[in-house]
Amino acid sequence: MASIVMEGVYYRYRGQAGWALEDVNLRLPWGRILVTGSTGSGKTTLLRVASGAARVYGGEVRGRISLGGRPVLVPQNFDAFILMPTPRMELVYVMENLGLDPGEIDARLHTISRALGIEGLLDRRIASLSAGERQRVAIASALATSPDILMLDEPLAYVDPQSISRVLDAVTMLGVKAVIVAEHRLHSLRGWPSHLVYMEEGRIRYTGPPRDVEGLPLSIAIQLMDPGDAARVAEARGCLG
Numbered sequence: 001m002a003s004i005v006m007e008g009v010y011y012r013y014r015g016q017a018g019w020a021l022e023d024v025n026l027r028l029p030w031g032r033i034l035v036t037g038s039t040g041s042g043k044t045t046l047l048r049v050a051s052g053a054a055r056v057y058g059g060e061v062r063g064r065i066s067l068g069g070r071p072v073l074v075p076q077n078f079d080a081f082i083l084m085p086t087p088r089m090e091l092v093y094v095m096e097n098l099g100l101d102p103g104e105i106d107a108r109l110h111t112i113s114r115a116l117g118i119e120g121l122l123d124r125r126i127a128s129l130s131a132g133e134r135q136r137v138a139i140a141s142a143l144a145t146s147p148d149i150l151m152l153d154e155p156l157a158y159v160d161p162q163s164i165s166r167v168l169d170a171v172t173m174l175g176v177k178a179v180i181v182a183e184h185r186l187h188s189l190r191g192w193p194s195h196l197v198y199m200e201e202g203r204i205r206y207t208g209p210p211r212d213v214e215g216l217p218l219s220i221a222i223q224l225m226d227p228g229d230a231a232r233v234a235e236a237r238g239c240l241g
């Protein structure tokens, strides 16, 4: 079973003439999925449509979307995702809404905050935290809903690559079965994805293993390779002289 299947999916934002997603056919496996493409290629829209978050934009969706589990999307502007004044109140609020009992809430609060390294921040005011700290709180809040599929839109926008790779490791440990990251900063995620999606102008141009240098544009493939391999491939394709 795939994590997400999209068949002939089109999406257009309300009031827009053109499609932001066009004829998207995707079968995403479980695992670590990187969605990339240049600015405006449709990465954010793909996550919004796949997670159901596009509903708030009131646009038009066509085609078939099926999910193999429960998704949650942490948007690029993650501040909008955090509703409560402190991290502890945020996580407790999310879990109370799910109907968990107090013992369970306490145990999960501890596990999630330790995994994300926010134990020391639990009673701080959200407004007093740094952007990177607030991002970890937003991801913790998403994890508190026990998603099967966690989507992160541009997680590298505000934090350094080491922090995000610790977060990504923690997320996998916490039982999320598919992590889908939309990013164009590929160097920092080299070695991370088990599956890659490359978009151009609202269409899927490539979906498959991240190391398929034949199917991917060279500029993308090279960023995902070890520097030694990248130099050899570039040379083989006549790019280095």
Ligand SMILES: Nc1ncnc2c1ncn2[C@@H]1O[C@H](COP(=O)(O)OP(=O)(O)OP(=O)(O)O)[C@@H](O)[C@H]1O
Binding pocket: 013, 014, 016, 020, 037, 038, 039, 040, 041, 042, 043, 044, 045, 046, 057, 184
């Ligand atoms: N809320 C919106 N209303 C109308 N059009 C939108 C909206 N959000 C995105 N678009 C349009 O949809 C297209 C795809 O945008 P999207 O934000 O999905 O790209 P992206 O690949 O995530 O880009 P970036 O790397 O800059 O985040 C663009 O043409 C964009 O202008």
Ligand SMILES: [Mg+2]
Binding pocket: 043, 044, 045, 153, 154, 182
């Ligand atoms: Mg985007």
